[in-house]
Amino acid sequence: MSEALKKTSRLLEKADYEHVFKKGLRHHGKYFLVIVCPNELETARVGVVVSRKVSPRAVVRNQIKRQIRESFRRKKNLLKGLDFVVVAKNAAAGIDRLTLRSSLESYWRKNSDNVY
Secondary structure (H helix, E strand, C coil): CCCCCCHHHECCCHHHHHHHHHHCEEEECCCEEEEEEECCCCCCEEEEECCCCCCCCHHHHHHHHHHHHHHHHHHHHHCCCEEEEEEECHHHHHCCHHHHHHHHHHHHHHCCCCCC
8 A cells, every 4th residue: 555645745724725825837638737836845835625516425526635645756856846726627536547637647747847
């Protein structure tokens, strides 16, 4: 089993989410809206938003969240100094794990140079 994403790598406070939503750059994809904002830390952090509009089933929403966190965990060392909020779109509920993960992997690759 893979190592879990530590709390220090997650956005936990409402104020952190609000800061990213206000100051961050938005990148729209087919399955996700990814908002990125620089932070003053040595690590990258991620916040995940999957609403009931994406799927009324909690199981589906939780699967999407796990895929986002796992994808981020694998690439977080390349993304230092950035906060991300990943908002799932409705299309994310109907696709397989590999497609979800590859969609995010391409995004992490694009931003691994800390281009804000």
